[in-house]
Amino acid sequence: MNVTLVLFLSFIAVTLGITFWASRRSGSSTAYFAAGRQITAWQNGVAVAGDYMSAASFLGIAGLIAFFGYDGFLYSVGWLVAYLTVLLIVAEPLRNAGKYTMADVLAYRLSPRPVRAMASVSTLTVSTFYMIAQMVGAGALVALLLKSSNISYTTAVVGVGILMIVYVVFGGMLATTWVQIVKAILLMGGTVLLSILVMAHFHFSINEFFAAVGHVTYHSPDGKEVVKDFLTPGLRFKPPYGPLELISLGVALIFGTAGLPHILVRFYTVPDAKTARNSVVWAMVLIGGFYIMTTFLGFGAATIVGRDFIAKNGGNNMSAPLLAQALGGSVFFAFICAIAFATILAVVAGLTISASTSFAHDVWTNVIHNGVERKQGEEKLVARITAFVVGAMAIAIAIVLGPKANVAFLVALAFAVAASANVPVIIFSIFWKRFNTTGAVMGLTFGLLGSIVLIFIGPSIMGVDPPTVVGAARHFIQRAPIFPLENPGILSVPIGFLGAVLGTFFGKADHMAEEKFLELQVRANTGLGAEKATAH
Amino acid sequence: MASANALQTQSAKPAEKVINGKTQWDRVSEMDEFRLLLLAKIGFVVPATIFFIVYYFALPILVGYAPAFMSKRIGPVNLAYLFALSQFFMAWAIAALYVNSARTFDKYGRHIMEHLKREGWFHVDDENGGKQQ
Numbered sequence: 001m002n003v004t005l006v007l008f009l010s011f012i013a014v015t016l017g018i019t020f021w022a023s024r025r026s027g028s029s030t031a032y033f034a035a036g037r038q039i040t041a042w043q044n045g046v047a048v049a050g051d052y053m054s055a056a057s058f059l060g061i062a063g064l065i066a067f068f069g070y071d072g073f074l075y076s077v078g079w080l081v082a083y084l085t086v087l088l089i090v091a092e093p094l095r096n097a098g099k100y101t102m103a104d105v106l107a108y109r110l111s112p113r114p115v116r117a118m119a120s121v122s123t124l125t126v127s128t129f130y131m132i133a134q135m136v137g138a139g140a141l142v143a144l145l146l147k148s149s150n151i152s153y154t155t156a157v158v159g160v161g162i163l164m165i166v167y168v169v170f171g172g173m174l175a176t177t178w179v180q181i182v183k184a185i186l187l188m189g190g191t192v193l194l195s196i197l198v199m200a201h202f203h204f205s206i207n208e209f210f211a212a213v214g215h216v217t218y219h220s221p222d223g224k225e226v227v228k229d230f231l232t233p234g235l236r237f238k239p240p241y242g243p244l245e246l247i248s249l250g251v252a253l254i255f256g257t258a259g260l261p262h263i264l265v266r267f268y269t270v271p272d273a274k275t276a277r278n279s280v281v282w283a284m285v286l287i288g289g290f291y292i293m294t295t296f297l298g299f300g301a302a303t304i305v306g307r308d309f310i311a312k313n314g315g316n317n318m319s320a321p322l323l324a325q326a327l328g329g330s331v332f333f334a335f336i337c338a339i340a341f342a343t344i345l346a347v348v349a350g351l352t353i354s355a356s357t358s359f360a361h362d363v364w365t366n367v368i369h370n371g372v373e374r375k376q377g378e379e380k381l382v383a384r385i386t387a388f389v390v391g392a393m394a395i396a397i398a399i400v401l402g403p404k405a406n407v408a409f410l411v412a413l414a415f416a417v418a419a420s421a422n423v424p425v426i427i428f429s430i431f432w433k434r435f436n437t438t439g440a441v442m443g444l445t446f447g448l449l450g451s452i453v454l455i456f457i458g459p460s461i462m463g464v465d466p467p468t469v470v471g472a473a474r475h476f477i478q479r480a481p482i483f484p485l486e487n488p489g490i491l492s493v494p495i496g497f498l499g500a501v502l503g504t505f506f507g508k509a510d511h512m513a514e515e516k517f518l519e520l521q522v523r524a525n526t527g528l529g530a531e532k533a534t535a536h
Numbered sequence: 537m538a539s540a541n542a543l544q545t546q547s548a549k550p551a552e553k554v555i556n557g558k559t560q561w562d563r564v565s566e567m568d569e570f571r572l573l574l575l576a577k578i579g580f581v582v583p584a585t586i587f588f589i590v591y592y593f594a595l596p597i598l599v600g601y602a603p604a605f606m607s608k609r610i611g612p613v614n615l616a617y618l619f620a621l622s623q624f625f626m627a628w629a630i631a632a633l634y635v636n637s638a639r640t641f642d643k644y645g646r647h648i649m650e651h652l653k654r655e656g657w658f659h660v661d662d663e664n665g666g667k668q669q
Contacts, residue, residue, distance in 0.1 A: 088634060233616050250593060250595075525570075528560065
């Protein structure tokens, strides 16, 4: 047995241990959905960071920097700054006014059934699209990481899927949180170690490091040798649409993060708003540190391993593991691969629980049964069944799509929907007295449809491929794209806000909603009447 | 139909305590501390949000539309890299300032709760007020 497989199995053993421990403490609904609201600030901060630092960040951004230098690093920046939106605007009111989901806050003063139904459609869209992207990536990656053990894509997808279902169904939010914490600590540890090794390679001299970054050599597709300064902007985002693409990506990140359901549910796991606030600060320290270190990972891979070698050995997603191999040998390679694996598992588990919570709490209990849980524990049972169904569907879809499917656009779509549908209505329901049910439903609908339509007429789906591109890697529609950007945020976010404003003025003034605005304001800002922590 | 639905959930909740014809929400909203709390919060959050959005979007705009200027070398790196790096410190600084200001918000919040307690809004074993089920 090789070292990678041993490390994979040890991580699985530890997380199953956590799940078993958590399952005995997940009796009540609050325990199952919100870990009893007893997670501390640092624990939740680490878990939020863990939920956020997906394999796309660890492997994807390192790869983008290794291939495109500075333009890859630009991706890193927005991920941290986005947390200011979470900290300043969303985290505390959400904790004070809600119970388990984002829709709780929207339904507080608006008509609960239509608002929850639409909010849940939006939540499920974000979670499932994000999850499918992660699953396809996971399958391809695990198969690549475990190449020497002959694990196929299908086996990898099924394995990852079953594990995430087990965590969520048996361990609930408590297990998901601790799996996330263990993974985040491993990920930070691995990244710090790798960064130190990179700097050691350059004799701990910043000057030597950046001098090497200034002269990166590789071969272009036609075989010519190219020397580039990797600190120069514009290697990836080229005119005419490159700069707009960057701005649009920024809009999706800055607004979208505050609307990601799997991040928002985390704020219900802490005892009060102050802890929620402090947990965001913990998360920001970790996330910022991590993304600054992507400089060392990415530029390190570009200078020490080289673009040519990475391209021949698995492509840009393998930049970080290959860097580990070059600097620390096969055991370190195995360690970094195991961290990537842990990252994928923890993130899909977080997505599964946010999707199943939204279905059970918003759709089942509040939309179908008018806010009454008919039998004690029914909501929890429905959530468990949903987690199983969602997991099984994700496995099936990932297998059907196959390892070569172009799924990166699903992540862009998830962020766009979160930014364009969820965030405008969250902001308006907290800050705008006149806001009403029609406004919320129209805001959610416009944001959701706007994002989907713009992605589908954009270059992710439409494009003319040369005949050399075959199978699943080809664009779905072989025509020139109608909308020029891969990230629709710059247009879809205004569409979401516009929908919410238009809806509010089309709909009748809702006196009940305006009266309850005062109540929501008091509650959101003082924590009066907020859900309390429960003993296990 | 909107208000009919709202009424349904309203009736599912236990009746709210009313003193002198006011609910606790009415009472808090007329307290000076509450007005000061809102003012202090808006006074921080609005300028901070405007600042960070402007500062952040300056990066892709400058890098996208003035790449030559941003490629200017400064020490071992260039302006583009330094500006990107400064975003991290900007975010941390605003977070630190916010946590600091939030002490004032928490102080007002505590005063409001103390007022309510003195006025007899909570039972001894029910500090949670009108908890929603």
